[in-house]
Amino acid sequence: MRFTAETSAIRALAVDAVERAGSGHPGMPLGMAEIADVVWRRHLRHDPAVPDWTDRDRFVLSNGHGSMLLYALLHLTGYDLTVDDLKAFRQLGSRTPGHPERGVTPGVETTTGPLAQGLANAVGMALAERLLAIEFNRPGHEVVDHRTFVFVGDGCLMEGLSHEVCSLAGTLARGIGLGKLVVFYDDNGISIDGPVEGWFTDDTPARFEAYGWQVIPAVDGHDTEAIDHAVEQALADPTRPTLICCRTVIGLGSPGKAGSHDVHGAPLGPSELQATRDNLGWPHPPFEIPGEVREAWDHRAEGARVHARWEESFECYRSAFPDLAAEYERRTAGHLPHDWRQLVEKLLDRIRASEPASVATRRASQLVIEELAPELPELFGGSADLTGSNLTNWSGSTPVTADGGNYLSYGVREFGMAALMNGLALHGGLIPYGGTFLMFSEYARNGIRMAALMGLRSILVLTHDSIGLGEDGPTHQPVEQTATLRLMPNLHVWRPCDLLETAVAWTAAIERAGGPTALALSRQNLVPQDRSPSQVDQVARGGYVLRDVAQPAAVIIATGSEVELAMRAAAELAGDGVPVRVVSMPCVEVFDSQPADYREEVLPAGVPRVVVEAGATGGWYRHATVVVGIDQFGESAPAAALFEHFGLDLDAVVGAVRGLLATSA
Ligand SMILES: Cc1ncc(C[n+]2csc(CCOP(=O)(O)OP(=O)(O)O)c2C)c(N)n1
Secondary structure (H helix, E strand, O other): OOOOHHHHHHHHHHHHHHHHHOOOOOHHHHHOHHHHHHHHHHHOOOOOOOOOOOOOOEEEEOOHHHHHHHHHHHHHHOOOOOHHHHHOOOOOOOOOOOOOOOOOOOOOOOOOOOOOHHHHHHHHHHHHHHHHHHHHOEOOEOOOOOOEEEEEEHHHHHOHHHHHHHHHHHHHHHOOOOOOEEEEEEEOOEEOOEEHHHOOOOOHHHHHHHHOOEEEEEEEOOOHHHHHHHHHHHHHOOOOOEEEEEEOOOOOOOOOOOOOHHHOOOOOOHHHHHHHHHHHOOOOOOOOOOHHHHHHHOOHHHHHHHHHHHHHHHHHHHHHOHHHHHHHHHHHHOOOOOOHHHHHHHHHHHHHHOOOOOEEHHHHHHHHHHHHHHHOOOEEEEEOOOHHHHOOOOOOOOEOEOOEOOEEEOOOOHHHHHHHHHHHHHHOOOEEEEEEEHHHHHHHHHHHHHHHHHOOOOEEEEEOOOHHHOOOOOOOOOOOHHHHHHOOOOOEEEOOOOHHHHHHHHHHHHHOOOOOEEEEEOOOEEOOOOOOHHHHHHHOOOOEEEEOOOOOOEEEEEOHHHHHHHHHHHHHHHHOOOOEEEEEOOOHHHHHOOOHHHHHHHOOOOOOEEEEOOOOOHHHHHOOOEEEOOOOOOOOOOHHHHHHHOOOOHHHHHHHHHHHHHHHO
């Protein structure tokens, strides 16, 4: 094998940075250097000076452990990522963390490391590109026209998530088309435990053909012409995504470790590092790149040219279609329509003025979507095969077809849905929301976590939020899910109690540009609560006084379906001369972030508190000394029988308050 100076530069930067950090993954960058060279120097359209140019090609490193490959590419092509940044690989506060993180390093499109999620994000990005192209392009004005390139390894393809999203991508290819999605499979036969033949023997090309993908098998992943030819073939297919199966040698270039799992995730060590330098014919000291190699990689001038051409074409588009151009800019900037707030105020006024009726909050959610969606074309809905239960559709929902659409039936793929939604949100121009049962948020959990980590505006509609779903039984009845979702940093969990709180929760979720929101919604009907205008305003603070008394002896805090129970308990206690305040707390995270004086106003120190929520109690003890909840699995029975069986009824709540007052008296 003859190594070129350009690929040796990638290899040298990767092994030197890993060596310096004393940890990292040299095997993948060494093994994918030629593929990276072809993609980044011959095909990728990007502008290193403007990493967020909306029509750039997307590049996703799904096998994110090989992060040094991406950092080397960003550095070499001219992004704002210096040699010092590379030297700080994996150090505290550096711009080169262990795995690529969006928002930390310019040019990193998505945070990867949890295998296969990058691939799922990429399917979402490619879908977003198609949706926006259909919506915004006009004959002669292809303002949305970019490709999505992805690297995956054996690990990504072993993960079940890859099946979920690649199967769905195959189906989407038959409709809207995903021809601009090109995935490179780093088929090196090695994962951490050793040669994969002991645990991964699928016929991968046949698998992807069965999905309906274009598959280019048996490409020599170290032969740049063969790779280039495969990319041309991939891009020539207008509808099918392509998997390019590249036979590679992990750690290629390291004479003593190539082909072995030893090179996957540990520094080479000084003597093997020197042997690798010698083998590559790379005499330069660590982190030094000769001028001519830098020049060969430098993409700044070409990137600026390609970008400027697009800007010119966008100006022509603007002249011909000024409204569309403005809308494209608004949408891709993530700004809400200018009259958004008025729309929300009108909606809340209408709800307050309407005849109160008992509705399930899942149904309330649908009513709210119906009101907001017509004014919010970026809202992109869907459900993991539970549309009729999640009530995520509205009268203007149109399924994704060759003509576009705003609603995707994800099939029974909860994790795929969450991770694909992240890709839509990352791409920009769309605000994804997707439904499943709260119980099955467990299947989606790491996708939700990545949305929280990346700060993505993605909205999870999680219905059937307690034993209140009834007869389907303990497999479907969430117990600990609301509590555990609340533990996730940067996730807001709303559990509204009626139509008005649901409307506020939805608007908060849409306005929340910096993170995801989970809406926990009831299957069963809930009694609407009365509120003054100032109480309506306070719902957005996450917790507020719903029923007040002059000198409360106790406070009952409740969420969602248990608010009406708390109100009944307070009324009963009032009848016995015990004045009790009720606090509705639809979003604990938002309430906890309020100024101390507001929190003190709502929950005065020294007044004993009881919480009632049909779920795990653990998380509540920082707000109350007594929690009426459920710390065991549910049962199959009608909802009313279950609430009684599990002690979530009037007697229990009244008894809890009395007991607390007796002990604190
Ligand atoms: C979801 C998930 N599980 C486990 C890991 C830990 N892990 C990182 S790399 C890897 C093996 C990946 O093998 P492969 O994709 O073949 O990478 P290569 O050895 O070729 O670099 C594993 C298990 C992870 N990052 N994500």
